[in-house]
Amino acid sequence: MAIVKDNILMQLVRGSLGKQITIYERNGQIIMAKKRGPSKKKPTQKQLEARHKMAIASMRAHMMLEDPQIKAYYQSLAGPGQNAYNMAVKDAYRSPEVQNIRLEKEEVVVTAQNEFRVAEVEVRVIDAEGVITESGRAFLGRNGVDWYYKAAALPAGGKVIVVAKSLPGNSTIKELLLT
The missing domain is CATH 2.60.40.1220 (Immunoglobulin-like)
Incomplete structure (x- = not known):
């Protein structure tokens, strides 16, 4: 991993270069690192539960967004870089x-x-x-x-x-x- 400082070109670049390098920003610092692949470890029980909960939230979000009024409600709550689907999943993930x-x-x-x-x-x-x-x-x-x-x-x-x-x-x- 390398932290990039005062490089005009790298200030504008984000993403992966082939299957070798990933460039991203974390806490205001630009970082170049070896591209990570999928984990070879078995997921833990908590990870499996979180994945299951997210899958259910995603299905509920898709069903809710079929109603145009509900879709408009979630779209009104979406911020920059977000959409109605993001808000619906967030709502479906948590209970009142x-x-x-x-x-x-x-x-x-x-x-x-x-x-x-x-x-x-x-x-x-x-x-x-x-x-x-x-x-x-x-x-x-x-x-x-x-x-x-x-x-x-x-x-x-x-x-x-x-x-x-x-x-x-x-x-x-x-x-x-x-x-």
Whole structure:
């Protein structure tokens, strides 16, 4: 590996020269190195899981981009050098985060966020015996982060289960025990 300094020609060149040399920039420095080939090591379990997760995210992105409105939404979020597909894969790779569940009288307030947007929040109220007494969709509040669900009753000893879903369909489940 060689670090190139004060060379006008190399300031403009990036990429590979045949199968011998690769020229790239890292942390503001231009680097010339021997071209790397594919790894001969077996992938680890974590690498295989990451590849599988990326393959699923890619498939979901392709399906979502068939809808012109969703494609326009992702395109509006794309920065320089990015496109709607890049944004859709990024969204499909991550699940939304349920940050907080709180009770305000007979209302369940869920704080859920995603880098892009949370598509829906479903709330299930379960009694002490484990029977679902009610369930339904929460409604997004004005702040764009809190979701509100008006419960008929919140039985003591039961629990509230919240499922937050992103646009691609990733979901996160969180529960709150009722005392």
